[in-house]
Amino acid sequence: MTAQTPLGVAVVGAGYWGPNLIRNFRNAPDWRLVAVVDLDLVRAQEVIGGSAEVLATSDLDEVLAREDVDAVAIATPAGTHRALVERALRAGKHVLVEKPLADDVGSGRSMVESARANDLVLMADHTYCYTPVVQKIRELVEDGSLGDILFIDSVRINLGLVQPDVDVFWDLAPHDLSILDFILPGGLRPTGVAAHGADPLRAGKACVGYLTLPLEGGAMAHVHVNWLSPTKIRQMVIGGSRRTLVWDDLNPQQRLSVFDRGVDLVQQSVDQIERADRAAATISYRLGDTWAPALPEYEALSRMVGEFAGAIREGRTPRTDGASGLRVLSVLEAAQASLRARGALVEVAAETPTLELIR
Amino acid sequence: MTAQTPLGVAVVGAGYWGPNLIRNFRNAPDWRLVAVVDLDLVRAQEVIGGSAEVLATSDLDEVLAREDVDAVAIATPAGTHRALVERALRAGKHVLVEKPLADDVGSGRSMVESARANDLVLMADHTYCYTPVVQKIRELVEDGSLGDILFIDSVRINLGLVQPDVDVFWDLAPHDLSILDFILPGGLRPTGVAAHGADPLRAGKACVGYLTLPLEGGAMAHVHVNWLSPTKIRQMVIGGSRRTLVWDDLNPQQRLSVFDRGVDLVQQSVDQIERADRAAATISYRLGDTWAPALPEYEALSRMVGEFAGAIREGRTPRTDGASGLRVLSVLEAAQASLRARGALVEVAAETPTLELIR
Amino acid sequence: MTAQTPLGVAVVGAGYWGPNLIRNFRNAPDWRLVAVVDLDLVRAQEVIGGSAEVLATSDLDEVLAREDVDAVAIATPAGTHRALVERALRAGKHVLVEKPLADDVGSGRSMVESARANDLVLMADHTYCYTPVVQKIRELVEDGSLGDILFIDSVRINLGLVQPDVDVFWDLAPHDLSILDFILPGGLRPTGVAAHGADPLRAGKACVGYLTLPLEGGAMAHVHVNWLSPTKIRQMVIGGSRRTLVWDDLNPQQRLSVFDRGVDLVQQSVDQIERADRAAATISYRLGDTWAPALPEYEALSRMVGEFAGAIREGRTPRTDGASGLRVLSVLEAAQASLRARGALVEVAAETPTLELIR
Amino acid sequence: MTAQTPLGVAVVGAGYWGPNLIRNFRNAPDWRLVAVVDLDLVRAQEVIGGSAEVLATSDLDEVLAREDVDAVAIATPAGTHRALVERALRAGKHVLVEKPLADDVGSGRSMVESARANDLVLMADHTYCYTPVVQKIRELVEDGSLGDILFIDSVRINLGLVQPDVDVFWDLAPHDLSILDFILPGGLRPTGVAAHGADPLRAGKACVGYLTLPLEGGAMAHVHVNWLSPTKIRQMVIGGSRRTLVWDDLNPQQRLSVFDRGVDLVQQSVDQIERADRAAATISYRLGDTWAPALPEYEALSRMVGEFAGAIREGRTPRTDGASGLRVLSVLEAAQASLRARGALVEVAAETPTLELIR
Structure with missing residues (x-):
C-alpha cells in the first residue's frame, strides 16, 4: 500500500448516520468506498444510488473476506458494536466506530484490547472534534x-x-x-x-x-x-x-x-x-x-475520514482513538452509577495501562 | 397609628448598603427616617448629609428607646444580625434585615421565633424579588x-x-x-x-x-x-x-x-x-x-420599603418574611455541608412548624 | 385540464437558479416536469440526472410545440427574458420568469402587455415573498x-x-x-x-x-x-x-x-x-x-410553484405577477436615473393602466 | 496662572445639561467652580446645593467682571449662544458652549471669528467625542x-x-x-x-x-x-x-x-x-x-473639561474647537436646505480660511 493508492473501506449500517460517512468516504481522495453492508439490502442499495462501483450487500463475511477492503466503518446501534468491531479486527481490518464506543465499559475495553493485540487502528467517530472550532480550541x-x-x-x-x-x-x-x-x-x-x-x-x-x-x-x-x-x-x-x-x-x-x-x-x-x-x-x-480568531470552513466528517486514513498509513494512534471512546464511555457509565446513588461522586473505571498507543 | 401618618424608621449600619435604604426611606411617603446608627459616628453624619431632621448616632439604645421609631432596618454584617435584631424586637420594633438573614440557621430560627413571640414583623431585604421582572415572573x-x-x-x-x-x-x-x-x-x-x-x-x-x-x-x-x-x-x-x-x-x-x-x-x-x-x-x-410582556419601571428598593410598611400597617406577613430568609439560609448551610461531603445530597434543616404567619 | 392532472412545465436555463426550480417542480404534486432547455445540452442532461421521464434539449421550439407543456419557467440572464417570454406567450404557454423581470422598463411593460393580450399568466419569481416570514408580515x-x-x-x-x-x-x-x-x-x-x-x-x-x-x-x-x-x-x-x-x-x-x-x-x-x-x-x-409569532417551516420555492399552479388553474392573477415584477424594475430604473442625477428625486415610470388583472 | 492653580469657571444655565457640567467642574482638579448663573436664581441656588463656596446669581455681568473667572461654560438654548458667547469673549473669558454651536451658520462663524480675534479658546461640548469608545476609534x-x-x-x-x-x-x-x-x-x-x-x-x-x-x-x-x-x-x-x-x-x-x-x-x-x-x-x-480592544472606563464629561483646561493652559486649539462646532452646524443647515429641495444634494457653506488655529 502506498500513499498514492486509496484505501478501501466498507460501511456497515445504512441507517441515520451511515449515509454521511458514505458521502464523505466517496469524496475523499484517501479512500475508495468498496461496499455498504446493511441487513436491509434494499436500504443498502438505495443509499449507494445504483452505482455499479460499490457493492451493496447484507453479508458482512463476504466483505470482510475481500482483500481490497482495508477498513470498516461501523454505523450501527451501540449494542451491536462489540461483536461487529471484533469480527472486523479478527479479519485484519482497521475499524472506525460510531459513538458511543459500546454500551458498557467492559465491551469497550475488550474492543480496545483487541485492536491493540491485532496491531490495528481503532478509531472513535467523535465528529465534533474535527470541526474547525474544536480544532482551534x-x-x-x-x-x-x-x-x-x-x-x-x-x-x-x-x-x-x-x-x-x-x-x-x-x-x-x-x-x-x-x-x-x-x-x-x-x-x-x-x-x-x-x-x-x-x-x-x-x-x-x-x-x-x-x-x-x-x-x-x-x-x-x-x-x-x-x-x-x-x-x-x-x-x-x-x-x-x-x-x-x-x-x-x-x-x-x-x-x-x-x-x-x-x-x-x-x-x-x-x-x-x-x-x-x-x-x-x-x-x-x-x-x-x-x-475572535477567523476559522476556516470545511466539513468535520471529511477531516475525520482523513485522520482515519492518516493513522492507518502512518501506523499511529488516531486523534480520537478507541481509548478516547473508552474514556467517554467510562464517564457515562460512572454518571449512570451516580444517578442511581442520588448524585454521589462516583469513581471512573480505571483504564487498562496499555491503552495509550496501538503499537 | 393611622395610614396617614408616616412610620418612623431607624437605619442601623451606614456602610455599603445602608445609604441605599436611607435614600429609599427618605423618598417614601410611608416612612419618616428618624435616625441613622453607626459605630462610626462621622460616617453616620456624612450619610445624612447634614440634615437636621435626622439623628446621627452611635447609640442604638437611645434610638430603640424612642417612641417615634416604629421599625429598624439592619444593614450590618451577617454575623451581627441576630444580636441586633433581637434587641430591636425586644424593644418592640419591627425589623427589616439585610440578607443573609444570619450566618447560621440556628440564629436565623431564633430570630424568626422572637419576632413571632413578640407579634412583630420580621422582613428579609430580598431586594431582587421587588424588581419589575421578578414581580412579573x-x-x-x-x-x-x-x-x-x-x-x-x-x-x-x-x-x-x-x-x-x-x-x-x-x-x-x-x-x-x-x-x-x-x-x-x-x-x-x-x-x-x-x-x-x-x-x-x-x-x-x-x-x-x-x-x-x-x-x-x-x-x-x-x-x-x-x-x-x-x-x-x-x-x-x-x-x-x-x-x-x-x-x-x-x-x-x-x-x-x-x-x-x-x-x-x-x-x-x-x-x-x-x-x-x-x-x-x-x-x-x-x-x-x-x-415578551412589557415591564413597568420602578426602583426595587422603593417597592420593598413599601411592602415593609404595608405589612406593619396591615398586621400581615410581608412577602419576603423572616421565614423566607430562613429558608434561603437553610439551603446555604446545607450547601456548605454538601461541599464538605464531596457533593453528596444533604437534607435541608426542617423549619419550625410555626413560621408561616406572624400572627 | 382538471385539478387532478398535474400541469406540464419546461424549465429554460439550467445554470445557477434553474436546478432549484427543477427540484421544486419535480417535488410538487401540481406539476410534472416535462423538459429542461439549455443551449448547453450536456448541462441540461446533467441537471436532470439521467432521468428518462424528462426531456433534455437545446431546442426551445420543440418544447413550445408540445401539447403537454402548459407553462414555461425562464431562468436565464435578464437581457434574454423579453424574447424568451414573448416566444412562450405566443405559443400559448403560461410563464414564470426570474427576477429582475427584464433589464429595462420598456421590455418589462411589453411582456406584461403580451401576457394580458394572450390571456395568460405571467408571474415573477420573487422567491423571498413566499418565505414563511414574509407571508406572515x-x-x-x-x-x-x-x-x-x-x-x-x-x-x-x-x-x-x-x-x-x-x-x-x-x-x-x-x-x-x-x-x-x-x-x-x-x-x-x-x-x-x-x-x-x-x-x-x-x-x-x-x-x-x-x-x-x-x-x-x-x-x-x-x-x-x-x-x-x-x-x-x-x-x-x-x-x-x-x-x-x-x-x-x-x-x-x-x-x-x-x-x-x-x-x-x-x-x-x-x-x-x-x-x-x-x-x-x-x-x-x-x-x-x-x-414573536411562531412561523411554520416550509421551502419558499415550493410555495411559489404552488402559487403559479393555482393562478393558472383558477384563471387569476398570481400574487407576484408580471405587474409586480414591472414595479420593481421601474424603481430600479428610476434609481439608476437618480444616481446619474447625483441623488435627485426621480419619478417612477407610470404603469400602463391595464396591468392590474390579467383577465 | 500656573499649572498648579485651578482655573476658575462659571457655568451659565442651570437647566437640563448645566448640572452635569457643574458636577464635572467640581470634581476636576484642573477647575474651581466659581459661579452658576441662571435667570432663575432659585434654580441656580438649588443646583449648587447651598454651598457657600460657589456664587449663585442671575447677573452675568457680575460674573464676567470677576478676575477669578478664567472661563465660562454656556448651557443655554442654542438661540442664545451667540450673544452670550460674544459677551464672554469680549470680557476676555475662554468659552465652552453646548451643541449645537448656534442656530445658524452665520452666528457660528461670527463666534469662531470673535474667539480668534480675541486669542481665546472657543470649545464645543461634543461630549460623545470624549467617550472611551470614540477616543479609541x-x-x-x-x-x-x-x-x-x-x-x-x-x-x-x-x-x-x-x-x-x-x-x-x-x-x-x-x-x-x-x-x-x-x-x-x-x-x-x-x-x-x-x-x-x-x-x-x-x-x-x-x-x-x-x-x-x-x-x-x-x-x-x-x-x-x-x-x-x-x-x-x-x-x-x-x-x-x-x-x-x-x-x-x-x-x-x-x-x-x-x-x-x-x-x-x-x-x-x-x-x-x-x-x-x-x-x-x-x-x-x-x-x-x-x-475587540479593551476600553478604559471614565466619564466622558470629565475628560472633556480636562481638554478644555489643557487647551487654555497650553494655548492650543482644543480637540473639539469652535471650528468643529461650525462644521457640524454647516452640515445641519445644508441638510435643512436639502430637505426643502426634496432631497437634492446641497453644498455645505464654506468655512472661513482662518478657522484652523486659534493662535
Whole structure:
C-alpha cells in the first residue's frame, strides 16, 4: 500500500448516520468506498444510488473476506458494536466506530484490547472534534494561550426529541465529553463523576441533566444537557489562568471569543499581610482585549475520514482513538452509577495501562 | 397609628448598603427616617448629609428607646444580625434585615421565633424579588401561565471580586435562592441540596459553584455561580408544563420572554402501545408564539420599603418574611455541608412548624 | 385540464437558479416536469440526472410545440427574458420568469402587455415573498395589526462578491423591493426614488447604496445595500401607527418581533393649547408587549410553484405577477436615473393602466 | 496662572445639561467652580446645593467682571449662544458652549471669528467625542489601522420624544456629525449633503431622517435618525481599506469590534484580462480575525473639561474647537436646505480660511 493508492473501506449500517460517512468516504481522495453492508439490502442499495462501483450487500463475511477492503466503518446501534468491531479486527481490518464506543465499559475495553493485540487502528467517530472550532480550541490549549485550565462549563440545551431508548445524558453528553477528552491535555480523566437528573414529565428517564467532573489540580468541568428548553443554547466556557475562551456555537458571526481577562492570584508571603486582607491583597484583575480568531470552513466528517486514513498509513494512534471512546464511555457509565446513588461522586473505571498507543 | 401618618424608621449600619435604604426611606411617603446608627459616628453624619431632621448616632439604645421609631432596618454584617435584631424586637420594633438573614440557621430560627413571640414583623431585604421582572415572573407562576414547574436553571457568572470572607456560594447564590423562594409556590423547599465547588486558583474557597436542588414532584432547580467568567451572564430559565420562561437580565430590550413551546406527555394506556415506542408515542411538541410582556419601571428598593410598611400597617406577613430568609439560609448551610461531603445530597434543616404567619 | 392532472412545465436555463426550480417542480404534486432547455445540452442532461421521464434539449421550439407543456419557467440572464417570454406567450404557454423581470422598463411593460393580450399568466419569481416570514408580515399588514405604515427601513449588508455586470442596487435591492411590493397595500408605488451610491474601491460601480422611496401619505421606505460590510445584517423595520415589526432574518430563534409600542399623535384643537406645547401635548407613547409569532417551516420555492399552479388553474392573477415584477424594475430604473442625477428625486415610470388583472 | 492653580469657571444655565457640567467642574482638579448663573436664581441656588463656596446669581455681568473667572461654560438654548458667547469673549473669558454651536451658520462663524480675534479658546461640548469608545476609534483611524475610510454608516434610532422645537435631524444627528468630525482625518467636510425626512404622523416636522454625505475620494457617510423605532439601535460601521470597525453602543460586553475582513481591489493591467472578467479578477477577500480592544472606563464629561483646561493652559486649539462646532452646524443647515429641495444634494457653506488655529 502506498500513499498514492486509496484505501478501501466498507460501511456497515445504512441507517441515520451511515449515509454521511458514505458521502464523505466517496469524496475523499484517501479512500475508495468498496461496499455498504446493511441487513436491509434494499436500504443498502438505495443509499449507494445504483452505482455499479460499490457493492451493496447484507453479508458482512463476504466483505470482510475481500482483500481490497482495508477498513470498516461501523454505523450501527451501540449494542451491536462489540461483536461487529471484533469480527472486523479478527479479519485484519482497521475499524472506525460510531459513538458511543459500546454500551458498557467492559465491551469497550475488550474492543480496545483487541485492536491493540491485532496491531490495528481503532478509531472513535467523535465528529465534533474535527470541526474547525474544536480544532482551534485544541490548538489554543496546546500552545498555552489559555494557560492552565481552571474550569469548563458546557451547556447543550434545546427542545429535543425525548429518545425511547436513552436518557438525556446518553443522548447529548457524548458530544460534550468527547470534546472535553479532545481538548484537555492528557484526555478526560476526572477524579470522579456526579450526575443529577430530573424527570419532571415522568417519561421514565432523565430529561434534564447535570454532570460535575472534578479534574486534577482543583479544576472542574460541568455539563448541562436538557431536552426541555425552548431556547437553544450550545455554549462552552473554558476558563484558563492566562485567558478564557467562550465558544458560542449558535453565533456563526463570532463562534469563538478569546478573552484576555481574568483573575490572578499573586503569590505573597502570608506573614507580610494581615490575614483578613489576604485574599484582597493577592487577587488582581486583567481586563484586556477580546479576540475572535477567523476559522476556516470545511466539513468535520471529511477531516475525520482523513485522520482515519492518516493513522492507518502512518501506523499511529488516531486523534480520537478507541481509548478516547473508552474514556467517554467510562464517564457515562460512572454518571449512570451516580444517578442511581442520588448524585454521589462516583469513581471512573480505571483504564487498562496499555491503552495509550496501538503499537 | 393611622395610614396617614408616616412610620418612623431607624437605619442601623451606614456602610455599603445602608445609604441605599436611607435614600429609599427618605423618598417614601410611608416612612419618616428618624435616625441613622453607626459605630462610626462621622460616617453616620456624612450619610445624612447634614440634615437636621435626622439623628446621627452611635447609640442604638437611645434610638430603640424612642417612641417615634416604629421599625429598624439592619444593614450590618451577617454575623451581627441576630444580636441586633433581637434587641430591636425586644424593644418592640419591627425589623427589616439585610440578607443573609444570619450566618447560621440556628440564629436565623431564633430570630424568626422572637419576632413571632413578640407579634412583630420580621422582613428579609430580598431586594431582587421587588424588581419589575421578578414581580412579573411570580405573577405568571401564580396565575398558571407556566403550568407546573418542571425545571429552573439559573446562571449568575461574571468576573467578580474574590471576597475575603465568603465563598462564591455565600456571595452570589443568595440572589438566586431568594428569587426561587419568592416565585416557587410554597417557597423554596428542596428535598435536598448538592453543592459542587472548585477552587482552581487556590484562593482558599470555592470560586466556581453549582447547586442542585431537587424539588417535590420530580422537578429540579440548579444554580451556577462563578467569579471567574470573563463574560457576564445573568439568566434564568423556568420550564413549565404549559409554557417556559427565559429571563435574561442583561438584555434590557427583552428581559423576559415567555415561550409557548414545550414537550407534552400524552397519557395513554401502556397496553395500547408497544413498550419500545412508548415514549415516542406519548410525547408531543408545541411550537407556539413567544411573548415578551412589557415591564413597568420602578426602583426595587422603593417597592420593598413599601411592602415593609404595608405589612406593619396591615398586621400581615410581608412577602419576603423572616421565614423566607430562613429558608434561603437553610439551603446555604446545607450547601456548605454538601461541599464538605464531596457533593453528596444533604437534607435541608426542617423549619419550625410555626413560621408561616406572624400572627 | 382538471385539478387532478398535474400541469406540464419546461424549465429554460439550467445554470445557477434553474436546478432549484427543477427540484421544486419535480417535488410538487401540481406539476410534472416535462423538459429542461439549455443551449448547453450536456448541462441540461446533467441537471436532470439521467432521468428518462424528462426531456433534455437545446431546442426551445420543440418544447413550445408540445401539447403537454402548459407553462414555461425562464431562468436565464435578464437581457434574454423579453424574447424568451414573448416566444412562450405566443405559443400559448403560461410563464414564470426570474427576477429582475427584464433589464429595462420598456421590455418589462411589453411582456406584461403580451401576457394580458394572450390571456395568460405571467408571474415573477420573487422567491423571498413566499418565505414563511414574509407571508406572515403580509398577513399582519393586511389584517390591520400594524395600522397604517409609517416607515420601512431595510438593511441588507454583507461582505459580498463584487459582481462583474451589475452594481449593488441591481444585485441586492430587488430582494427588498419585491418584498416591499408584496407587503405594501396596493404594491410598491413610491412618489419618487432617490439613490445614493458610493464606489470607494473604484470598482467602476456602486458597492454601497441607499434608496429613499417616499410613499403616499407621508410615509417613507429606505433601503441600505452594501457589499463591503464585514458584518452581515438582514433586517427590516416596519413602523406602523398601531404596532411596529422588526424582521431580523439572521436570528432564527426570533426572526419576527411585533412591538406594541409606538408614538401616537392625539388630535386636538390647536386653539386649545399653546403653540409651544403643541407637539408635547399631542404626542403620547405606548410601551406594550412584544410578540414573536411562531412561523411554520416550509421551502419558499415550493410555495411559489404552488402559487403559479393555482393562478393558472383558477384563471387569476398570481400574487407576484408580471405587474409586480414591472414595479420593481421601474424603481430600479428610476434609481439608476437618480444616481446619474447625483441623488435627485426621480419619478417612477407610470404603469400602463391595464396591468392590474390579467383577465 | 500656573499649572498648579485651578482655573476658575462659571457655568451659565442651570437647566437640563448645566448640572452635569457643574458636577464635572467640581470634581476636576484642573477647575474651581466659581459661579452658576441662571435667570432663575432659585434654580441656580438649588443646583449648587447651598454651598457657600460657589456664587449663585442671575447677573452675568457680575460674573464676567470677576478676575477669578478664567472661563465660562454656556448651557443655554442654542438661540442664545451667540450673544452670550460674544459677551464672554469680549470680557476676555475662554468659552465652552453646548451643541449645537448656534442656530445658524452665520452666528457660528461670527463666534469662531470673535474667539480668534480675541486669542481665546472657543470649545464645543461634543461630549460623545470624549467617550472611551470614540477616543479609541479616533486612535484606530489615526494610526492607520483601518486604512483609508471607504464608508461610514451610522444608525441612531429609538422611541424618542417628539421635540416641540426641532426635528429629528437637529435633535439626534448632531451626535453622529460631531463624532464624524472628530474621527475623520481633517474633520467632516462632505462634498455635499442630501437629506430625506418623513413626517408620517403629521407632527409638523421630520420624525424619520436620512443624511447622505459624500466625502472626498469616493467615500460616503450616511446617518439614519429615527424617533419612531420601537427597537433602540446605536450602531456605527466604519469601513476601511485595511479593516472595518463596528461600534455597537448598546452592547457593553463588546462595544467595539475591529474586523480584519474586507474586499481588496488588486491593481492589474486592463490589457491582461478580458473586460468581462475584470472585476472578478481584481477583487479578492480577506477573512481574518476579529478584535475587540479593551476600553478604559471614565466619564466622558470629565475628560472633556480636562481638554478644555489643557487647551487654555497650553494655548492650543482644543480637540473639539469652535471650528468643529461650525462644521457640524454647516452640515445641519445644508441638510435643512436639502430637505426643502426634496432631497437634492446641497453644498455645505464654506468655512472661513482662518478657522484652523486659534493662535
